[in-house]
Amino acid sequence: MTRIRSTTVLGIRHNGEIAVGADGQATMDKHVAKNNVRKIRKLLEGKVVTGFAGSTADAFMLLDRFEEKLTSYGGNLKRAAIELAKDWRKDQYLRKLEAMMVVADKDELLILSGTGDVLEPDSDVAAIGSGAMYAQAAALALKKHAPHLTARQMVEEGLHIAADICIYTNHNLMIEQPS
Numbered sequence: 001m002t003r004i005r006s007t008t009v010l011g012i013r014h015n016g017e018i019a020v021g022a023d024g025q026a027t028m029d030k031h032v033a034k035n036n037v038r039k040i041r042k043l044l045e046g047k048v049v050t051g052f053a054g055s056t057a058d059a060f061m062l063l064d065r066f067e068e069k070l071t072s073y074g075g076n077l078k079r080a081a082i083e084l085a086k087d088w089r090k091d092q093y094l095r096k097l098e099a100m101m102v103v104a105d106k107d108e109l110l111i112l113s114g115t116g117d118v119l120e121p122d123s124d125v126a127a128i129g130s131g132a133m134y135a136q137a138a139a140l141a142l143k144k145h146a147p148h149l150t151a152r153q154m155v156e157e158g159l160h161i162a163a164d165i166c167i168y169t170n171h172n173l174m175i176e177q178p179s
Contacts (some may be wrong), residue, residue: 006168007039008131009051011102011109012139012151013124017177018104019151020049021159023131024172026056031100036172043067045076046179047105053129062088062099077105081118084179088116099126104179121136127158130164135159152177 005032008029011020022039023046039119040051041063054061065087071082081103095169104126111119111126123143127136138161142154149157155175163169 007037007053007129008135008141008162008166008169009053009102009126009128010132010135010155010157010162011049011051011104011121011126012108012154012158013104013144014143014149014151014154015147017151018049018106018109019155019175019177020051020104020109020126021103021152021155021156021173021175022051022053022129023159023163024174025131025168027168032170038174040174040176042176044070046144048053048077049076049104049176049178051128052099053101053132059099059101062101065114066101066103075105077103077108077110078118081107081110081112081146084112085116088112102126102128119171124174128170129169131159131162134169136164138162139160 009022024036026034061108066084069083072081103110109126125139135158138158159173163171
């Protein structure tokens with residue numbers, strides 16, 4: 001069975017702000033299935049931004065569960081992420097889901113992995129998906145050599161660099177910032 005997959009999601013915390021962005025390409029086998037997929041979502045009236053990679057159906061299942069946890073824990077991002085990770089590891093159905101997420105509020109940036117881990121990224125750069133390493137390398141260079149840029153500008157440029165290199169990433173970007 002051929003599944004829709006592949007993407008690049010990049011989150012950056014820089015100079016007191018956070019931005020999360022993703023490209024718009026969905027790939028089915030070796031073909032582009034869609035060019036303008038929305039892989040970035042805002043939750044809790046824009047206070048939380050999420051980006052997902054992996055199987056789309058699985059990502060939406062995790063996104064729904066994450067939103068439930070956020071609501072249950074009063075919008076506490078880290079606590080909601082940890083509780084979701086606990087469920088992810090315990091629940092047989094959730095363990096089979098093939099997706100990852102970058103989640104952020106105005107203070108924190110986290111990666112939720114497909115193995116049920118909650119990671120606080122080094123250097124305030126979170127990247128997932130097929131073009132993750134290209135986007136991460138670009139973001140780290142921008143943070144070091146172009147500190148005058150905003151987090152949003154760094155996400156945009158990092159994703160464009162990834163799109164230039166990774167065949168599973170395109171230039172149709174969506175970037176959001178938590179309110």
